[in-house]
Amino acid sequence: MKKRIASIVLAIVMVLSVVNGYTPKKVTAMSTSTVPEGYTAINSLDDLALIRSNPKGNYILMNDIDMTDATKPGGSIDTGNGWVPIKDFSGTFDGNGHYIKGMHIYGTVSGVEYGLFGIVSGAVKNLGMIDVDIDIESDQRATYVGAIAGELSYGKVEGKVEQCFVSGSIKCDINNEDVRYRYIGGIAGAGESSSCVVANCYNRAQIDAYKKDGSTITNTAGIANAVSVSNCYNLGTVNKGEGYAIGGYDGYGDYEDACFYLIGTGKELSGSDVPLTETQMKNKNYYTNFNFNTVWDVDPYHNYLYPQLRNCPQVRIKQLSIVKQPDQLVYNQGDKISLSGGEVQITYEDGFQATVSMDDSMLGTYDMMQLGAQNIMLSKSGASDSFSITVNEIPVSAVTISKPELVMEKGDIEDLTAAISPENATKKDVVWSSSDDSVVTVDQRGKVRA
Incomplete structure (x- = not known):
């Protein structure tokens, strides 16, 4: 005898399904608060001076250092010419996005190389030299002057300066008629060979270098002389526009690529x-071959619209505050987050403020598969704030059985399937059961036996 089977029951169990989700973008701070292995932390002017004890070491700057008062005439470390350069540096100095401010070097000097470092045959990177004040006279046969390094040399590795910038003033008066070995530059004075490198740097310092008769020193450059210069730009006036805007050349090597300068500066x-x-200088489209994805950036919210270094910005953000939350704060699992309607106020270190719309570039990491409340972090250049959202389950709205009604004889076997709607429901596994196992049974694969 045939029996009509109309009693297959479905129960939903708590098993998460795989749904389409948003791939979060990770935002990293521009500087680190952790000292990398193999590096020595520099926290103060005294720490900076200690580099002289081990000029082959690796160092990382952990905060800004202001040497304005200490290196001015009569300052606490002034021995007659202000800051005494660190000579023969062959290690690595990572500025870590911080600044050294107000370096004074002044008066009649008797040495050869002048700058934060005298000679660099290692690497200096991620450093801002702010309000540099170099004003010297020299009657030496050779003079190398630059804010970061007087001279780049080569030893086991070539001297290299990367992702750094300079502002302030550099002045040199040369009293010796023989000026063949006079090299004045914004970043570095000169390189020992063109294998030395200055890359992804810019100069805003005004540079003036003259002989005692009032004529200019030929090898005066906005970036550096006799080195390989790439992806750099200059805003500082060089010898009233008569010097070289980027690099100077005296016949033994200077190679430049993708370099730009403000017209009239040199x-x-x-x-x-x-x-x-x-x-044009404020429009990144003119900076051919500059990497605006990972190295350079133009901050559209500040009135400083020239390119800045991501790892060492010219105008740093002090605080980011949410002033208006996004319109949508409740989501279903797997939705893409929307920042529409949200606003943040950006406060810069120089006091400039801007209230702007939130955008995806500010988003930190988050997980739209995680149910319940979670904080969404917004970050820009190391400053951050957060807001809260709620992620809900996607409920099952319907269950459809492939054969909702069966007519079977004893011993018959049928295979059933169940379709869950919507397809991206959070919990979509099923449990099969019969209302009367004496009439029909069903296993968890949907196989029915009469």
């Missing part, structure tokens, strides 16, 4: 140095 060495108007 002259070009070769066709690779590109003069731009002020309007």
Whole structure:
């Protein structure tokens, strides 16, 4: 005898399904608060001076250092010429996105190389030299002057300066008629060879270098002389516009690529140095071959619109505060988060403020598969704030059985399947059961036996 089977029951169990979700973007701070293995922390002016005891070591700057008062005439470390350069540095100095402010070097000098470092045959990176004040006279046969290094040399590795910038003033008066070995630059004075490198740097310092008769020193450059210079730009006036805007050349090597300068600040060495108007200098589209994904950035919210270094910004953000939350704060699992309607106030260290719309570039890591409340972090250049959202389950709205009604004889076997709606429901596994096992049984694969 055939029996009509109309009593297959479905129960939902708590098993998470795989749904389409948003891949979060990780935002990292511009500087680290952790000292890397193999590095020595520099926290103060005294720590900076200790580099002289081990100029082959690796160092990382953990905060800004202001040497304005200490290196001025009569300052606490002034021995007659202000800051005494760290000579023959062959290690690594990581500025870590921090600044050294107000370095004074002044008066009649008797040495050869002048700058934060005298000679660098190692690497200096991620450093801002703010309000540099170099004003010296020299009657020495050779003079190398730059804010970061007087000279880049080569030893086991070539001297290299990367992702650094300079502002302030550099002045040199040369009293010796023989000026063949006089090299004045914004970043570095000169390199021992063109294998020395200055890359992804810029200069805002005004540079003036003259002989005692009032004529200019030929090898005066906005970036550096006789080195390989790439992806750099200059805003500082060099010898009233008569010096080299990027790199100077005296016949034994200077190679430049993708370098730009504000028209009127100096002259070009070769066709690779590109003069731009002020309007063009503030438009990243004119900086051919600059990496604006990981190295450079233009902050559209501040009135400083020239390119900045991501690892060492010219204008740093002091605080980011949410002033208006996004319109949507409740989501289903797997939804893409929306920042529409949200606003943040950005406060910069120089006091400038801007209230702007939230955008995806500010988003930190989050997980839209995680149910319940979670904080969504917004970050920009190391400053951050957060807001809370709620992620709910996607409920099951319907269950459809492949054969909702069966007519079977004893011993018959049928296979059933169940379709869950919607397809991206959070919990979509099923449990099969019969209301009367004496009539029909069903296993967890949906196999029915009469």
